[in-house]
Every structure is written in C-alpha cells, then in structure tokens.
Amino acid sequence: MSEEKSLNFIEELIEGDLKSGKYETLVTRFPPEPNGYLHIGHAKAICLNFGLTQKYGGYTNLRFDDTNPVTEKTEYVNSQQEDIHWLGFEWKNELYASDYFDQLFGFAIKLIEKGLAYVDHSTAEEIAEQKGTPTVAGKASTYRDRSIEENLSLFNSMRNGEFPDGACTLRAKIDLTSPNMLMRDPIIYRIKHAHHHRTGDAWCIYPMYDFAHGQSDSIENITHSICTLEYVAHRELYDWFIAQLEIFPSKQYEFARLNLTYTVMSKRKLLQLVTEGLVSGWDDPRMPTISGLRRRGYTPESIREFCERIGIAKRENLIELGLLEFCIREDLNKRATRAMAVLDPIKLIITNYPADRSEILIGDNNPEAEDKGGTREIPFSHELWIEREDFMEEPSKKWFRLAPGAMVRLKFAYIVKCESFKKDENGGVTEIHCTYIPESKSGSDTSGLHVKGTIHWVSAPHAATAEVRLYDRLFSVESPDAEEGDFKEYLNPLSMAVIERAYIEPHLAKAEQGLGYQFIRKGYFCVDEDSSPDRLIFNRTVSLKENWKPN
RNA sequence: UGUCCGAUAGUAUAAGGGUAGUACAACGGUUUUUGGUACCGUUUGUCUUGGUUCGAAUCCAGGUCGGACAACCA
Helix, strand or coil: CCCCCCCCHHHHHHHHHHHCCCCCCCEEEECCCCCCCCEHHHHHHHHHHHHHHHHHCCEEEEEECCCCCCCCCHHHHHHHHHHHHHHCCCCCCEEEHHHHHHHHHHHHHHHHHCCCEEEECCCHHHHHHHHCECCECCCCCCCCCCCHHHHHHHHHHHHCCCCCCCCCEEEECCCCCCCCHHHCCCEEEEECCCCECCCECCCCEEECHHHHHHHHHHHCCCCEEEEEHHHHHHHHHHHHHHHHHCCCCCEEEEECCCCECCCCCCHHHHHHHHHCCCCCCCCCCCCCEHHHHHHHCCCHHHHHHHHHHHCCCCCCCCECHHHHHHHHHHHHHHHCEEECEECCEEEEEECCCCCCCEEEEEEECCCCCCCCCCEEEEEEECEEEEEHHHECCCCCCCCCCECCCCEEEECCCCEEEEEEEEECCCCCEEEEEEEEEHHHCCCCCCCCCCCCCEECEEEHHHCEEEEEEEECCCECCCCHHHCCCCHHHHECCCCEEEEEEEEECHHHHHCCCCCCEEECCCEEEEECCCCECCECEEEEEECCCCCCCCC
C-alpha cells in the first residue's frame, strides 16, 4: 500500500478530534502582532496553521493581535499580509483583536459582576512586589476586596478616560498562591491614552494578551489554537477565562519555535538591526525575514518545503542553515535559467583566433528541464573574460582548470590550450594566452580530445556589466542568542561583498526580477529590486554546492 | 532552590510494547561540456539508574541535563 507519511503530534490530535466527532470543522488561525515584519519562524507557523486546514478541511483566519497600540503600525499589517500571500496562502477572514474591543469590554464587566475581577490602584512596582516569587506566595492587594458596584463604577471611569496612564488596572481575581505566576491575579486591562492604528482614539484602555487571545479564538470558533512553547504556562489562564465566561471552548496547543543557525529570530533583535542601520532594512537579503528571503531570491516553494522538512515537535531545536540552502538549491536547480558571468575577471586571449572575427554559439538554458529550457545565443571572440581563480600558474594536484600547457573546455565553445601568460610588476597574472582547437567546437567536436575541466567565460567585446552582491551568513557564530554579551558583537563583518563590475553574457542584460538564474559554476542569483536597465544588480541567493577542495 | 515542558546519529524528525527508519550534513564511488545535478554506497544514535514484561526508544519510579515562567509586551 501507499507508504503513509508519519503524522506530527498536532495532526494526530486533530485526526483524533475529527474522528471522535469532537469537531465537525477544523478552524485555525494565524495571529501575528503587527509590530514587525514576518520571519522564517512565522513561516513555520503559517505553513502549520494553513497547511492543517488544507489537509483536513475547514479554514484558517488571519487575525492581527493588535492590543498594544504603542508598538503596532499599519505598515506592518500590510507587509504581513503581503508575505502570507507570497508564501501561497489564502485566509478565510481578515480579523483584528481590536474588532472585539467592545465584546472584550463586556467580558470584563461579566467577570467583575461575577466577583472575579477588581480595579487595582497599586503601582507596577507594588504589584510586582505583592506577586511573590515562584517559591513564595503572593499577597493580596489592599484593593482586592472592593464591592462589585465599586469595581463596575471604577472600571467605567477607566474606560471613560478619567484616569491617567498607570493610575490603575483591572485584575482578574484568581489565586495569589498559584505556582503558576500568571494565575496570581493577572492584569487584564491597562490604561493607555494612545492612538490605535485601527480604533484611533476610541479607547484609552486596552486588554492584555491573555484577556484577548483566548477570547478572540473563542469568538471565531477556533478549534485548535496553535502557538509556540513559551505560551504553555498561559494555557491555564486561557482555559480559566473561557470557563468563567462560558464561551466556546477553543483549545491551545504548543509546538517548538524555529531556531536557525547563524541568525537571530526575535522581532526585538531584528528590529534593532534595522533601527541601528546594521542592515539596510527589514528586507535586507541577509535578514531571516520573509521579505529578506524573497529579496535574496528564495522562492515560496523552497520555504514551504523547508517548513515541511523541519517538522513539528515540542523539543527545542536549532536547525542548520544548510537545510534552508538545500531547499532553495533543489528548487532553483529545476527552474533557474543558466548563464555565464565572470565575477573576478582576467583576460584570456585566443592567439589563433582572428581579432576581427566573432561568432555566435548556442547554449542550452537549463540542462535539467525537459526541453533544456530552450537555447540562447552566446557571442564568442578573440578576447574573453574568465574567472581569475580558474588559472593557476603552478597547479596543485587534481587541478582540472587552466595552467601553463593545460587544456580546458570553454563551456558551449572550444577547447583551449594555455600557451603563456603575462604578469605585472607585482607578480600578479594579467593576461592568459591560449590557442583554440577549431574542430573541438561544442556539439560538433571531432578533435577526439578529452579534457577534465570546463570553465565559464564571457566575450570581452560583447560583455554587459552588472553589480553583483554576494551574501554570506549574517552572524559568524551558530547561535548568537547563546553567546555572552550583546548579540550584535557576533555579526559577520563579511556578510556582504559587493562586486562593482562583473562581466555577464549579453543575454543576461534582459534578466527579469522575480526569476532565478544560475551563473554557471558560481551559484544562484536574482535581480535585486534596486536594479535598473542601465545599472543591473544581482544578488547571490546561494552558492552552488562546492565539493572540490584543494588538497 | 517552586511549577511546567522536553531529552533518539553532527542537525532535525519517525517508530505509540515486537527488525531503531528518513532527510540534511559528512565521507567514498559512478555519470557529467557546471568540481553543479542525478545515481549508488559508507560512517554515526535511543541521557542515566532501577522497575514492569518473553520482549522497552516506547510503560512506571528516581536522577541528570536543557528550556520556559515572577512585563500595565505579545
């Protein structure tokens, strides 16, 4: 029979719930706070939540968790929507926690009426002090036993703007001795005279996360509210509010968040890199943000594949960046148009090819594609650019490329033999002189010669030029979060290298944004959004896998 | 020194009392007009101690290690 793919623990749970008839329809949600750009860790959650309802039916909502007006912006709402769409997912309803402010206010009233919430005038410090520690029970605030009427009146005063920020809060009355610190009378409403990106100045009190999230899930009839492990302790509170309010019992489940080597994943740290100008923006191609990866040349398919491969579990993890790179190489290998580009040029002169002659050669665009991706015309002439690293004056053993007296094939063209070379006064090689073998032409080779090496090249008189940006890992250590001191001390100073003038084959001048290209033997590249027809800019998405090691 | 969560090759992730499997990485080989791709092969693993059982990665108990929790953040 068909080999069944094993289920992750959430899928097993859902299959159980569906089979038992606990739920008829699966409803999930992706609930970002619009306070930054989405990153690859969010992609994991997005693929999980949307993937689940694609697999089992039902639907997924996009809900912005916008309960803190001071950190949230419409710019972020827009970018987050764009990123989810780009990843290839469609939400059923676009919702906002702020849509529920009236209902949440009503829930708070209900709690007060049940004697389960009170207005507290203690300062933040006093509350922290009274809270105790995990091993020492908390103490009651002097305001804890106010009458329901007084609490109702005070809470309405809060809502009506009669108090300044910080003057008081609404707290749930639960259990000051709970081993779960979150149950020690958590604050559920605070005063913030701040402009909200959607509700404007309609409110001056805002619900806390714990008083908004579960209830929002409940209002939307979310069956499986999936979040990351740091919310495990919140589950008790989540259930408590739902039980006390007697509303739809959404259930929370937690999985381990993604950590990736050589980068950081917290919005706080990413924001810091942006605001301190250590990267060019949220979409800097070195950033682990979705927009950064997109600009870097990653495809939605490759990111979805990555999220599929890393799996879902409850164990802390640190995924190797190499897996992400594998995913984009695998995807681009199938679809990227091949072309030749010389990044570190040195002149190669074919002494027996007339200086006034040139010819057009034909090259396949993609050896992996069914139809070879079609063909293109490549001009060839007396003077070429080749890669400096493809010539060695004193070749090491197993050297397949150019060296004095050695022969290599020029990709799509002829076999050449190195006859001599020139050096400048510093001993640097400046020019390589070769002869070509006319009967070795690609596709009609009758020379009988077999050479081990094939190198790429660009005809000097025909070459176009481009700026090429080479990216490397953002940090020089595997886990910047785990290091001592400021994470920014571990930034990789070589994370970006710019080649101002690379030579590219003429065909590449027509390269389109949004498509992947393979510069033969060099890696996968894409056209950067700063690029223009008169000033082409390519980003290196990822290098090719490099098995050759000298020695 | 409280509560909760977790522990399977280098990294992830399966096996739900019955042969420890898969992917990436690493290493070796075949093919190749990309030292790419493809294909083949190799190495490497159940944190620990006890218990239950014919049989334990799996169930139980203790330990060890790692993580989370004491924001008017989410």
